[in-house]
Amino acid sequence: MSWIELKNIKKTYSGAPAVRELNLKIEDKQFVTLLGPSGCGKTTTLRIIAGLEEPDSGEVIVDGKIFFSREKGIFVPPEKRRLGLIFQSYALWPHMTVRKNISLALEQMHLSKEEIDNIVHEVLEKVQLSEYIDRYPSELSGGQQQRVAVARMIAAKPSIFLMDEPLSNLDAMLRVDMRAELKKLHHDSGATTVYVTHDQVEALTLSDKIAVMNNGVLKQIGTPEEIYKRPEDLFVARFVGSPRINSIEGSLAKKDGRFFFEREEIRTALSEIDDSDMSRLEKLSEGKLIATIRPEDIGVSKTAKPGWLEVVVTSVLPAGSETILTVITKGNVELSLKMNGFTDIKRNDRIWINIDPGKTNYYNEKTGKLILSYFK
Amino acid sequence: MADTPLARSAAFTKLKFQLTRLRYRTDIILSIIFVIVFGFLVLVPLIKIIIVSLTYQSFDMRVIRDMKKLGTFTLYHYKRIFASDFSYAILVKPFINSLLVGFGVTAMAMLLGSLLAWAIVRTDLPWKNFFDSIIVIPYMMPSWVIALAWLIIFKNNRVAGEDGMLKILFGITPPDWFSYGLFPIIICLGLHYYSYSYLLISGALKTVNSELEEAGAIAGLKKWAVLRKITFPIVLPALGSSFVLTFTRSMGTFGTPALLGLPVRFFNIPTQIYASISMRNMGDAYVLALILVVLAGIAIYINSKIVGVRKSFVTMAGKGFKNRMNSLGSWRYPVAIIILLFLFVAFLLPLLLLVWNTFLLLPGDYSISNLTTHFWIGDSDYRIASGEPGIFKNPGIWNGVWNSIRLGVLAALINGFLGLFIGYAVVRNRGTRLSKSLEAISFAPYVFPSIAMGAIYLGMFAKPLGPIPALYGTFSLLVLIVVVKNIPFSSRSGISAMLQIDKSLEESARLQGLPWFKRFRKILFPLTKSGFLSGMILTFITAMRELSLIILLVTPTTRVLTTIIFAYEDQEEVQHANGVTLILITIIIIANFIVRKFFGNKSLMGLKES
Ligand SMILES: Nc1ncnc2c1ncn2[C@@H]1O[C@H](COP(=O)(O)OP(=O)(O)OP(=O)(O)O)[C@@H](O)[C@H]1O
Numbered sequence: 001m002s003w004i005e006l007k008n009i010k011k012t013y014s015g016a017p018a019v020r021e022l023n024l025k026i027e028d029k030q031f032v033t034l035l036g037p038s039g040c041g042k043t044t045t046l047r048i049i050a051g052l053e054e055p056d057s058g059e060v061i062v063d064g065k066i067f068f069s070r071e072k073g074i075f076v077p078p079e080k081r082r083l084g085l086i087f088q089s090y091a092l093w094p095h096m097t098v099r100k101n102i103s104l105a106l107e108q109m110h111l112s113k114e115e116i117d118n119i120v121h122e123v124l125e126k127v128q129l130s131e132y133i134d135r136y137p138s139e140l141s142g143g144q145q146q147r148v149a150v151a152r153m154i155a156a157k158p159s160i161f162l163m164d165e166p167l168s169n170l171d172a173m174l175r176v177d178m179r180a181e182l183k184k185l186h187h188d189s190g191a192t193t194v195y196v197t198h199d200q201v202e203a204l205t206l207s208d209k210i211a212v213m214n215n216g217v218l219k220q221i222g223t224p225e226e227i228y229k230r231p232e233d234l235f236v237a238r239f240v241g242s243p244r245i246n247s248i249e250g251s252l253a254k255k256d257g258r259f260f261f262e263r264e265e266i267r268t269a270l271s272e273i274d275d276s277d278m279s280r281l282e283k284l285s286e287g288k289l290i291a292t293i294r295p296e297d298i299g300v301s302k303t304a305k306p307g308w309l310e311v312v313v314t315s316v317l318p319a320g321s322e323t324i325l326t327v328i329t330k331g332n333v334e335l336s337l338k339m340n341g342f343t344d345i346k347r348n349d350r351i352w353i354n355i356d357p358g359k360t361n362y363y364n365e366k367t368g369k370l371i372l373s374y375f376k
Numbered sequence: 377m378a379d380t381p382l383a384r385s386a387a388f389t390k391l392k393f394q395l396t397r398l399r400y401r402t403d404i405i406l407s408i409i410f411v412i413v414f415g416f417l418v419l420v421p422l423i424k425i426i427i428v429s430l431t432y433q434s435f436d437m438r439v440i441r442d443m444k445k446l447g448t449f450t451l452y453h454y455k456r457i458f459a460s461d462f463s464y465a466i467l468v469k470p471f472i473n474s475l476l477v478g479f480g481v482t483a484m485a486m487l488l489g490s491l492l493a494w495a496i497v498r499t500d501l502p503w504k505n506f507f508d509s510i511i512v513i514p515y516m517m518p519s520w521v522i523a524l525a526w527l528i529i530f531k532n533n534r535v536a537g538e539d540g541m542l543k544i545l546f547g548i549t550p551p552d553w554f555s556y557g558l559f560p561i562i563i564c565l566g567l568h569y570y571s572y573s574y575l576l577i578s579g580a581l582k583t584v585n586s587e588l589e590e591a592g593a594i595a596g597l598k599k600w601a602v603l604r605k606i607t608f609p610i611v612l613p614a615l616g617s618s619f620v621l622t623f624t625r626s627m628g629t630f631g632t633p634a635l636l637g638l639p640v641r642f643f644n645i646p647t648q649i650y651a652s653i654s655m656r657n658m659g660d661a662y663v664l665a666l667i668l669v670v671l672a673g674i675a676i677y678i679n680s681k682i683v684g685v686r687k688s689f690v691t692m693a694g695k696g697f698k699n700r701m702n703s704l705g706s707w708r709y710p711v712a713i714i715i716l717l718f719l720f721v722a723f724l725l726p727l728l729l730l731v732w733n734t735f736l737l738l739p740g741d742y743s744i745s746n747l748t749t750h751f752w753i754g755d756s757d758y759r760i761a762s763g764e765p766g767i768f769k770n771p772g773i774w775n776g777v778w779n780s781i782r783l784g785v786l787a788a789l790i791n792g793f794l795g796l797f798i799g800y801a802v803v804r805n806r807g808t809r810l811s812k813s814l815e816a817i818s819f820a821p822y823v824f825p826s827i828a829m830g831a832i833y834l835g836m837f838a839k840p841l842g843p844i845p846a847l848y849g850t851f852s853l854l855v856l857i858v859v860v861k862n863i864p865f866s867s868r869s870g871i872s873a874m875l876q877i878d879k880s881l882e883e884s885a886r887l888q889g890l891p892w893f894k895r896f897r898k899i900l901f902p903l904t905k906s907g908f909l910s911g912m913i914l915t916f917i918t919a920m921r922e923l924s925l926i927i928l929l930v931t932p933t934t935r936v937l938t939t940i941i942f943a944y945e946d947q948e949e950v951q952h953a954n955g956v957t958l959i960l961i962t963i964i965i966i967a968n969f970i971v972r973k974f975f976g977n978k979s980l981m982g983l984k985e986s
């Protein structure tokens with residue numbers, strides 16, 4: 001059992017808040033990613049869990065044991081928390097060989113020489129670096145250093161792994177491979193993992209749960225699917241997904257007993273809604289609202305179709321497996337679309353698109369909060 | 377409110393939290409200890425100087441003749457020094473002389489230092505490595521060695537004793553101004569302090585990436601504009617540092633002005649302080665010392681304003697870039713020969729003269745028949761040198777050798793570790809008030825003129841002080857004062873060494889469960905070892921050649937080589953003085969050589985100043 005709970009964590013650096021009122025619960029054996037733009041407080045949060053940073057107030061609880069609480073006068077130092085942490089820079093000790101890097105902490109644990117040796121070989125085998133045991137960190141490639149950092153961490157058998165952008169120093173190809181390895185590592189060890197990244201693809205592929213942060217505030221925590229399909233606010237909607245989600249400002253309308261979202265010639269039906277829902281929605285949206293739809297959820301046709309919207313293509317960006325189009329409607333709304341593979345559509349072509357009401361979320365324009373979602 | 381049980385228990389949890397937390401924050405604990413201890417060792421002296429300067433001292437009783445006033449508040453000393461008939465003699469003249477020496481030496485040293493640095497670092501001069509390694513040797517010699525040599529050549533009998541070499545060999549009697557006083561003081565100190573400027577400026581020039589300059593040239597800057605806009609700003613901190621260093625040191629220096637100034641009653645502030653203290657006139661001495669403190673403070677302030685506090689930190693351990701060399705063309709060899717000649721005059725000639733001089737039975741008689749080995753290996757002979765036995769047979773000198781080495785090694789070790797610990801405490805707490813106070817207080821001994829600091833420690837430790845027993849007359853007192861005086865330098869090198877270690881290296885060890893001591897021993901220490909060693913060798917050199925700091929504190933059993941030399945010179949036993957000087961220099965050079973040999977050759981390059 002290794003669950004982590006952060007209660008009302010606050011941390012300021014000389015007056016500037018880095019984390020405000022953070023509440024977060026991470027369950028046993030879960031892989032949780034802290035995702036957010038640069039400077040949003042991810043690293044700070046991770047360091048608070050590790051004990052390297054002391055919050056101004058709040059509690060850090062692991063397995064029901066309080067690690068930090070100013071109010072209760074409790075502080076368990078990082079030395080005693082028995083957590084594993086991988087730094088962005090790996091923080092390998094440059095004057096020690098790989099073997100020594102791994103064994104230094106083990107020597108602290110009153111193990112016999114053979115036991116230590118066995119563990120060192122075992123973890124190096126796990127990360128496939130056995131033949132590099134006597135090298136110094138500077139004699140290893142970035143990816144190998146990263147794996148030594150992993151080996152060093154798992155050698156001490158912590159039940160919680162903390163990782164701060166461990167892949168950000170690697171090139172794109174290697175990053176994809178290492179992602180798979182980290183996922184396997186988590187699977188094999190069953191350690192609860194908190195993983196910091198600003199790369200949403202990494203977050204989506206690796207996590208059981210994603211916690212999206214902005215400006216020191218936890219915006220939403222949920223499974224990757226929830227985060228992707230049902231972002232609780234516009235920040236999350238816009239931060240996750242590439243290209244960026246389409247957002248269309250508009251208002252509610254009622255025609256012939258049916259309800260619509262309207263913006264110039266764009267009109268999407270709101271299904272399964274009656275009058276009472278409508279008045280609730282009107283209240284929630286305070287008049288104006290924003291509809292969002294992912295680029296891949298917009299239908300594309302080269303020929304006119306009934307009810308589809310005519311648009312002009314303003315750019316075509318092929319990327320191999322997919323092509324990103326940007327288009328502009330007659331009412332000057334700009335949208336991005338995603339098509340599979342390559343396409344013969346060119347700039348300035350006329351095409352027809354379909355904004356699927358079954359893939360659209362609606363937000364309050366002022367607060368940015370979700371008011372109606374297609375994904376339950 | 378403090379009395380309600382709730383408030384009491386809240387205060388208790390607060391305390392409990394701080395205590396559990398502090399147990400694992402060695403950086404904070406170290407900071408607090410250092411601030412208290414250094415505060416005591418630095419601020420107490422300063423306060424003491426101020427108090428003494430503001431109260432009647434026993435010396436004043438001769439004039440005042442009112443014993444009741446002893447120790448009471450007075451502006452007497454300030455009046456005496458700033459506004460009395462004595463002002464001109466005690467203050468104005470020494471003050472002007474100190475400034476003249478300060479500016480003269482600084483100008484000469486910086487000119488020489490930067491020209492040499494430029495020639496050696498940035499041109500295609502031949503024999504560069506040889507020059508680079510040999511040019512810093514004057515740094516290892518006591519600053520007054522050249523003064524000793526000057527006296528051998530240019531002494532004139534109008535002032536004291538025998539004639540100099542010039543008179544004897546060529547029959548020319550040099551005029552007084554040439555033999556003694558301001559002129560030779562500036563020349564001799566300039567020939568010593570250029571090595572500081574050289575070290576700092578060459579270090580900065582080595583970090584100037586010539587690609588930057590090329591980029592400037594490509595961007596259309598003229599050669600002169602490149603120098604002004606790119607090269608100059610990069611070396612500016614080094615220039616500023618060497619200005620402050622040379623100016624404060626040469627203004628506050630004692631040895632050379634004592635040797636070359638006192639015979640013609642040329643006083644600067646340090647020799648005036650020495651004279652006052654010799655007469656036990658502490659009040660005057662301390663007012664003068666305060667003036668030196670203020671002057672040093674002003675120089676540092678101006679430097680930090682011009683260069684910027686942050687940038688004034690010059691790192692000598694910079695990475696060497698590939699530098700494109702300026703071509704000297706057909707001047708390559710002539711310039712090299714001029715530098716060779718310069719080096720010959722700046723340190724080989726003085727040393728040779730000292731060596732030669734030690735073999736002369738009667739100083740000034742250069743005939744073959746006057747040669748003798750008596751001063752090295754002779755037994756005591758009452759007809760020569762008041763019966764002092766030759767240097768190698770002289771237990772007093774051997775004792776001095778032992779004391780000097782002991783002092784150097786102890787101070788080097790203590791300062792080395794202190795520097796690392798201070799560096800650790802300052803860097804880990806960067807930005808906090810505690811860290812800033814520690815940094816400031818570690819720098820404070822810098823502004824104390826050595827001679828004044830010696831005088832204060834003399835008074836401070838004559839009696840038991842709190843838990844500290846009376847240290848006067850003990851060897852520990854010498855170690856203590858040398859360590860304190862060197863803290864500014866060792867803390868600087870400690871700080872810059874620690875800054876080069878990413879804190880994640882220690883943090884990852886923390887998470888792995890390593891306690892502080894083990895982290896220090898296994899990770900921080902090995903990674904800062906080269907900075908540590910260079911700091912140590914610097915302290916060793918400084919401690920070995922220290923004179924003015926300890927001259928007031930030594931007793932017959934704790935005499936070190938420098939004070940032995942000074943005493944011999946005082947008694948006109950020049951052969952002994954010169955011989956012991958040679959021994960001192962030999963020890964320093966051998967020690968430096970050993971350290972370079974065994975621990976890499978960067979040792980002297982670790983010189984850092986601000
Ligand atoms: N030691 C510190 N002193 C002062 N401010 C700090 C310190 N560490 C972090 N901050 C500030 O706190 C905020 C959060 O920083 P943090 O490092 O947690 O961001 P992050 O989300 O990890 O960003 P990145 O993705 O760039 O690593 C930032 O505004 C940062 O400037």
Ligand SMILES: [Mg+2]
Binds near residue numbers: 042164
């Ligand atoms: Mg970060």
